[in-house]
Amino acid sequence: MAIDPWETAQGQLELASKRLSLDAFLHARLSQPDRIVEVSLPVTMDDGSVRVFSGFRVQHNNIRGPYKGGLRYHPDVDMSEVKALSFWMTMKNALIDVPFGGGKGGVAVDPKKLSASELERLTREFARKLYPVIGPTTDVPAPDVNTNGQIMMWIRDEYEKIAGKQSPAVVTGKSLDNGGSEGRTEATGLGGSFALEALMQLKGESLKGKTVAIQGFGNVGSYFAEYAIELGCKVVAVSDSKGTLYMNQGIKDIKAIEKHKKATRSLEGFPGAEYLDPSAVMLLDVDILVPAALENSITIDNVNDIRATTIVEMANGPTTPEADAILNEKGIMVIPDILANSGGVAVSYFEWFQNMNDENWGKDDVFSKLKAKMTAAAEATFASAVKNSCSLREAAYMVSISRLADK
Ligand code: GLU
Numbered sequence: 001m002a003i004d005p006w007e008t009a010q011g012q013l014e015l016a017s018k019r020l021s022l023d024a025f026l027h028a029r030l031s032q033p034d035r036i037v038e039v040s041l042p043v044t045m046d047d048g049s050v051r052v053f054s055g056f057r058v059q060h061n062n063i064r065g066p067y068k069g070g071l072r073y074h075p076d077v078d079m080s081e082v083k084a085l086s087f088w089m090t091m092k093n094a095l096i097d098v099p100f101g102g103g104k105g106g107v108a109v110d111p112k113k114l115s116a117s118e119l120e121r122l123t124r125e126f127a128r129k130l131y132p133v134i135g136p137t138t139d140v141p142a143p144d145v146n147t148n149g150q151i152m153m154w155i156r157d158e159y160e161k162i163a164g165k166q167s168p169a170v171v172t173g174k175s176l177d178n179g180g181s182e183g184r185t186e187a188t189g190l191g192g193s194f195a196l197e198a199l200m201q202l203k204g205e206s207l208k209g210k211t212v213a214i215q216g217f218g219n220v221g222s223y224f225a226e227y228a229i230e231l232g233c234k235v236v237a238v239s240d241s242k243g244t245l246y247m248n249q250g251i252k253d254i255k256a257i258e259k260h261k262k263a264t265r266s267l268e269g270f271p272g273a274e275y276l277d278p279s280a281v282m283l284l285d286v287d288i289l290v291p292a293a294l295e296n297s298i299t300i301d302n303v304n305d306i307r308a309t310t311i312v313e314m315a316n317g318p319t320t321p322e323a324d325a326i327l328n329e330k331g332i333m334v335i336p337d338i339l340a341n342s343g344g345v346a347v348s349y350f351e352w353f354q355n356m357n358d359e360n361w362g363k364d365d366v367f368s369k370l371k372a373k374m375t376a377a378a379e380a381t382f383a384s385a386v387k388n389s390c391s392l393r394e395a396a397y398m399v400s401i402s403r404l405a406d407k
Helices: 005-020 024-031 079-095 116-133 149-163 184-202 219-230 254-264 278-283 321-329 343-357 363-388 392-405
Strands: 035-044 050-061 067-074 102-108 139-143 211-215 234-239 244-246 274-276 288-291 310-312 333-335
Touching: 005 024, 005 079, 005 321, 005 392, 024 392, 035 079, 035 116, 050 067, 050 079, 050 116, 050 139, 067 079, 067 149, 067 343, 079 102, 079 343, 079 363, 079 392, 102 116, 102 139, 116 149, 139 149, 139 343, 184 219, 184 310, 184 333, 184 343, 184 363, 211 219, 211 278, 219 234, 219 254, 219 288, 234 254, 234 278, 244 278, 321 333, 333 392, 343 363, 363 392
Parallel strands: 067 102, 067 139, 211 234, 211 288, 288 310, 310 333
Antiparallel strands: 035 050, 050 102, 234 244, 244 274
């Protein structure tokens, strides 16, 4: 049976609200998004035919500042998913303590099946349709699954044409030569490694020699892998939707795997590695499992076969509530998505701030500010978990919701 991400999000809100005896008005506000936008996007294809795509933007909540969150291009994008993702952005932005609310959007499309010019026409049409509801102080989109700096540039350009003025802060995750920030590309993966490092330190555990398997080899998974190796971990597997690359002796050179994947469009055939099926990555005998792909990858069907003792949720919503309860019972530490992957939006905030103030920060500066934010969020979450004797996920929600209540 399909698992509805919006139901998952609602369940998480209910749990934390009960523990906090949350005020009825705030509870009602968080239970539904402020605004839902659905647009149709007619696009002339290269062969002259016309296709109409569905685009979404959900503005969940702006108590703490402008709506903020990514745009996803994926065939499975639908309203329920985007609503859940927008709720998670509200929670994430409060936890990482940036002055943003939560929003999310996307287009139901497989961008790999479009030419570059079709992708550009689709994106520009999406930007024109979103124009009335986005802006530097109202709602600020960013990249997410299958979107990137190039797509942000088209949105910025289209927005500025209509607005008739420069507005670099209308989107974040832009490329460096187009108003982006140093360190934004690495931010989510690096932030996750900082969160993991901080929590291991709080637990008095070392990361040296810990084995790691990573599901997903996009921007997030690949940078997380690199930084985990820098922390002394032994990354033994990375996977994509087609297969798992496994190297018992530990992967040394992530960039070489990226090159191989770019050239062959596959993880298969990398010298010295075994190639397993895509589901194998979840069940390997490792210390740390890192879901860095899509929702619902840890479910009732595979949770009992997971052997890792720590899970770092670099994807949004990778664990279903049923599976989460089992992980908790077993004492497996789950670093929840709203903490683990919040480094991306943290550096989006730095980018937005630089744009608004006409500043340019160096990479070292961005990275040390990111580390400070991730460490503070990890410490607040850990302290709340100890105080309330609950999981890190519930603890993180309690920190976020309390901050929303304080506004
Ligand atoms: N898409 C990323 C996320 O899920 C980043 C959002 C942003 O930078 O606004 O957190």
